[in-house]
Amino acid sequence: xxxxxxxxxxxxxxxxxxxxxxxxxxxxxxxxxxxxxxxxxxxxxxxxxxxxxxxxxxxxxxxxx
Numbered sequence: 001x002x003x004x005x006x007x008x009x010x011x012x013x014x015x016x017x018x019x020x021x022x023x024x025x026x027x028x029x030x031x032x033x034x035x036x037x038x039x040x041x042x043x044x045x046x047x048x049x050x051x052x053x054x055x056x057x058x059x060x061x062x063x064x065x
Contacts, residue, residue: 002058011055015047 002010022043029035 007058
């Protein structure tokens, strides 16, 4: 089983590419009124859910056949 701190690091780092792209590309259209501002927190929330799922899935024991 993967240690807890390693699982936490992997799960948080897996969200960084999406958050970085969203932080760089979404504010200009939102400032122009083309996108709602509520889209940014929604993406952050979705990435938090993804990090939780990755963390828990990495903690599972492998299936033995």
